[in-house]
Amino acid sequence: MTTPAIELIGIDKRFGAVHANIDVNLTIAQGSIHGIIGENGAGKSTLMSILFGFYHADKGEIKVKGQPVRIKSSTDAISHGIGMVHQHFMLVEPFTVLENVILGAEGGALIGPALAKARASLKHLSDEYELDVDPDALIADLPVGLQQRVEILKALYKGAEVLILDEPTGVLTPAEADHLFRILKTLRDEGKTVILITHKLREIMAITDQVSVMRRGEVVANFATKDTNVEQLAEAMVGRRVLLRVDKTPAKPGDVLLDVRNVTWRDKNKVARVDNVSFTVRKGEIVGIAGVSGNGQSELLDVITGITKAASGEVFFKGEDVAAIDDAGELRRRGMAHVPEDRHHRGLITSFSAAESAILGYQYAPDLGKGFRLDRDAVIKRVRREMEEFDVRPPDPFLKSAKFSGGNQQKIILAREIGSNPDLLVIGQPTRGVDIGAIEFIHRRIIALRDAGKAILLVSVELDEIRSLSDRILVMFAGRVMGERGPDATEGDLGLLMAGVSKEAA
Amino acid sequence: MQRGELPTWVDVGLIPLINLTIAFIVAGLVVLIIGENPFQAIWILLSTPLSSLSGWFNIIYYATNFIFTGLCVAVAFHAGLFNIGGEGQAYIGGLGAATPGLLIGGVLASALPFWVSQPITLLLCLIASFAIGALWGWFPGYLQAKRGSHIVITTIMLNYITSSVMVYMINMVFRPVGKMAVESRAIDDAYIMNAREIGRVIGLKLPASPLNPGLFVALAAAWGVWYLLWRTKLGYEIRAVGANMDASIYAGINPSRIIMITMAISGGLAGLMAFHEVLGAQHRLVLEYVQGAGFVGIAVALMGRSHPLGIVLAALLFGLLYQGGTELSFANQNINRDMVVVIQGLVILFMGALEQTFRPYLAAVFAKVE
Numbered sequence: 018m019t020t021p022a023i024e025l026i027g028i029d030k031r032f033g034a035v036h037a038n039i040d041v042n043l044t045i046a047q048g049s050i051h052g053i054i055g056e057n058g059a060g061k062s063t064l065m066s067i068l069f070g071f072y073h074a075d076k077g078e079i080k081v082k083g084q085p086v087r088i089k090s091s092t093d094a095i096s097h098g099i100g101m102v103h104q105h106f107m108l109v110e111p112f113t114v115l116e117n118v119i120l121g122a123e124g125g126a127l128i129g130p131a132l133a134k135a136r137a138s139l140k141h142l143s144d145e146y147e148l149d150v151d152p153d154a155l156i157a158d159l160p161v162g163l164q165q166r167v168e169i170l171k172a173l174y175k176g177a178e179v180l181i182l183d184e185p186t187g188v189l190t191p192a193e194a195d196h197l198f199r200i201l202k203t204l205r206d207e208g209k210t211v212i213l214i215t216h217k218l219r220e221i222m223a224i225t226d227q228v229s230v231m232r233r234g235e236v237v238a239n240f241a242t243k244d245t246n247v248e249q250l251a252e253a254m255v256g257r258r259v260l261l262r263v264d265k266t267p268a269k270p271g272d273v274l275l276d277v278r279n280v281t282w283r284d285k286n287k288v289a290r291v292d293n294v295s296f297t298v299r300k301g302e303i304v305g306i307a308g309v310s311g312n313g314q315s316e317l318l319d320v321i322t323g324i325t326k327a328a329s330g331e332v333f334f335k336g337e338d339v340a341a342i343d344d345a346g347e348l349r350r351r352g353m354a355h356v357p358e359d360r361h362h363r364g365l366i367t368s369f370s371a372a373e374s375a376i377l378g379y380q381y382a383p384d385l386g387k388g389f390r391l392d393r394d395a396v397i398k399r400v401r402r403e404m405e406e407f408d409v410r411p412p413d414p415f416l417k418s419a420k421f422s423g424g425n426q427q428k429i430i431l432a433r434e435i436g437s438n439p440d441l442l443v444i445g446q447p448t449r450g451v452d453i454g455a456i457e458f459i460h461r462r463i464i465a466l467r468d469a470g471k472a473i474l475l476v477s478v479e480l481d482e483i484r485s486l487s488d489r490i491l492v493m494f495a496g497r498v499m500g501e502r503g504p505d506a507t508e509g510d511l512g513l514l515m516a517g518v519s520k521e522a523a
Numbered sequence: 524m525q526r527g528e529l530p531t532w533v534d535v536g537l538i539p540l541i542n543l544t545i546a547f548i549v550a551g552l553v554v555l556i557i558g559e560n561p562f563q564a565i566w567i568l569l570s571t572p573l574s575s576l577s578g579w580f581n582i583i584y585y586a587t588n589f590i591f592t593g594l595c596v597a598v599a600f601h602a603g604l605f606n607i608g609g610e611g612q613a614y615i616g617g618l619g620a621a622t623p624g625l626l627i628g629g630v631l632a633s634a635l636p637f638w639v640s641q642p643i644t645l646l647l648c649l650i651a652s653f654a655i656g657a658l659w660g661w662f663p664g665y666l667q668a669k670r671g672s673h674i675v676i677t678t679i680m681l682n683y684i685t686s687s688v689m690v691y692m693i694n695m696v697f698r699p700v701g702k703m704a705v706e707s708r709a710i711d712d713a714y715i716m717n718a719r720e721i722g723r724v725i726g727l728k729l730p731a732s733p734l735n736p737g738l739f740v741a742l743a744a745a746w747g748v749w750y751l752l753w754r755t756k757l758g759y760e761i762r763a764v765g766a767n768m769d770a771s772i773y774a775g776i777n778p779s780r781i782i783m784i785t786m787a788i789s790g791g792l793a794g795l796m797a798f799h800e801v802l803g804a805q806h807r808l809v810l811e812y813v814q815g816a817g818f819v820g821i822a823v824a825l826m827g828r829s830h831p832l833g834i835v836l837a838a839l840l841f842g843l844l845y846q847g848g849t850e851l852s853f854a855n856q857n858i859n860r861d862m863v864v865v866i867q868g869l870v871i872l873f874m875g876a877l878e879q880t881f882r883p884y885l886a887a888v889f890a891k892v893e
Contacts, residue, residue, distance in 0.1 A: 346775020363773040366766045378774035
């Protein structure tokens with residue numbers, strides 16, 4: 018047997034009371050694609066951050082090609098041939114591709130020589146790995162798929178033999194993801210080692226050779242990918258059997274509750290991010306909007322929920338045009354609840370206690386205090402009730418919002434929004450960063466709300482989620498609705514629409 | 524516990540203590556450079572004010588001013604605004620504090636008995652000083668909310684404008700004809716008696732100091748700020764805007780409105796400092812009576828973690844430094860007034876500007892210990 022590329026032996030890491038990594042042993046073979054899968058908070062990212070020198074393990078040893086090494090910083094990691102592509106790209110937007118690639122490796126006061134050298138090796142790298150990127154393009158002008166390629170090039174340019182990718186497909190279309198996978202396979206075939214961190218089971222099955230499952234800071238299982246299946250992996254991740262599909266009865270749609278007509282929204286550069294979008298949502302149905310992140314879904318949600326105003330078009334909610342209202346509170350009072358896509362930046366205030374986050378948007382609710390007063394006891398009472406109903410753990414209203422896990426934060430928000438008994442629930446990325454156990458729970462609550470005759474508008478970049486929840490599916494691309502499909506649409510069909518290929522248009 | 528978080532006692536106790544110690548060490552070095560004994564200097568600075576009743580009274584008198592300006596900074600902090608215009612807002616507040624007493628205090632006094640006219644006039648002065656300060660805070664708030672001008676820039680620029688406006692107002696409007704000193708006439712119709720004068724009324728012999736019942740206004744303001752921030756819907760919205768602007772908009776809060784309201788409250792609190800100082804200590808409108816209290820308020824708010832209780836305690840500490848500084852310049856001829864300002868400045872530097880310096884190290888230490 019050849020020497021493994023990376024060996025992690027007995028890695029242990031605590032953050033205060035949180036035991037993020039417990040005696041982790043992991044061996045990654047040279048020239049393989051090794052998947053690391055696990056729920057959020059399972060310790061995948063911590064482990065990789067230790068390997069890449071962001072954190073120091075409290076205990077344990079790291080071996081690179083059989084040699085024990087001490088990795089104190091990302092510079093050390095790079096010098097040992099370890100490169101990382103982060104979930105959030107670390108690129109300087111106003112710089113060119115070339116300038117970004119040499120960032121941190123300028124080598125002297127003048128950057129001319131480094132740029133020339135980089136240009137040559139970039140050409141070489143792109144030829145070798147199908148990594149075509151214009152070296153003189155500005156990062157800001159590149160689509161995300163290409164930005165990711167720049168990240169990969171950056172790592173390879175710095176001599177990475179082992180490439181760590183953290184949730185790389187979250188921002189990609191299915192086609193872009195396929196291209197990425199081809200690149201990764203080429204890299205593997207050229208002898209590089211790839212570590213892929215993900216929570217998507219399908220990706221693991223599609224391209225990895227080996228897979229390690231993490232749960233609560235421990236590696237609980239190692240499989241050769243060809244010997245395992247999705248169900249087995251899911252069970253190992255959660256620690257019990259999981260229902261991957263939601264059971265639901267066909268919808269019994271009622272009257273139209275939300276009627277969006279020719280809505281256009283422009284950003285400050287006058288670019289139409291939402292372009293002439295029309296659709297309806299009826300009572301008792303879930304309308305799902307699929308699409309790759311950044312194709313106007315977020316802006317559409319903002320327009321509908323009153324965070325911003327449409328440039329043109331009409332939004333009829335319960336028969337009244339609310340397109341001109343840019344006060345989220347007003348729409349909330351009219352019966353529109355909103356679970357935002359980004360819970361850390363919108364859904365709750367991480368520095369507030371759970372109780373304070375749990376009334377966000379409802380601070381003027383009459384039962385929370387008369388006049389200008391905010392009745393603390395009433396707030397706590399309400400929050401305790403909601404926490405119990407939605408099984409929030411720990412059920413502590415005084416704990417800081419930031420200290421709850423992603424799933425529990427999402428439950429706090431859902432409890433708040435569903436608890437307001439809305440007529441329409443607008444919900445963005447309901448399960449992003451939420452562990453599988455909680456996903457099941459959240460999906461069931463959404464369907465229960467539908468069955469209670471409420472209208473639901475769902476936006477998600479997870480195709481599986483859209484397909485399993487929606488009664489009708491709209492696909493957005495470049496700000497436009499590319500088409501509408503039923504819940505039985507195939508992934509390939511939706512994937513084409515997501516990439517902007519429309520049969521209707523053709 | 525998350526990375527970089529510290530136990531509460533470290534956050535509110537140990538860190539200020541470390542900052543203070545280092546400030547004293549550096550100040551000690553400065554004293555050493557001019558050839559004096561630093562231990563002796565610090566001993567005089569800390570012990571003299573605490574060893575006499577008059578020292579205590581002076582400490583509390585200074586602290587009263589710092590509570591107002593500290594609250595001013597803290598309220599704005601909670602909305603994510605750095606109001607460094609407390610100095611100017613407190614200064615302009617003097618117009619509000621002085622005018623009712625000078626203008627209608629006499630009319631009221633001639634129509635009503637003394638014990639009715641004085642409280643009414645004082646109440647008007649209180650409201651007017653808050654209102655003028657509030658206006659002076661609202662204006663940069665408006666510029667920030669509606670025009671996007673950064674509040675740090677506008678408030679500090681307003682400090683300079685205020686300074687000139689006040690020189691003009693006191694010299695050209697408030698100074699009685701024929702009077703040499705640049706100050707208004709005595710405001711006898713809105714007179715807050717100091718502790719000694721009150722003592723005399725009730726037959727108690729107390730040392731001379733400017734300490735006056737304005738202290739209770741300061742304590743009430745501290746309680747009021749606490750109630751506002753943590754027990755009212757407006758306070759909730761202020762803190763929401765400060766913590767997360769996007770989430771506030773999502774929650775239907777209008778950040779522009781909150782910014783303007785918060786800055787008005789903040790400026791108003793600074794304006795109350797004028798009420799205390801002008802009517803309780805100076806008894807006339809004079810030049811430059813704020814004497815840096817607005818800036819000390821920044822350090823007080825930082826040290827007090829923007830919590831009213833912390834601010835009261837931090838204000839007392841700075842009161843001690845001020846009174847100690849005065850005592851020190853009396854006790855040692857070589858350490859003059861400017862030297863004392865250097866020492867106070869160092870304390871403010873370490874407490875305020877370098878507040879975060881030692882946090883990461885402590886966080887690392889505690890992460891290991893845990």
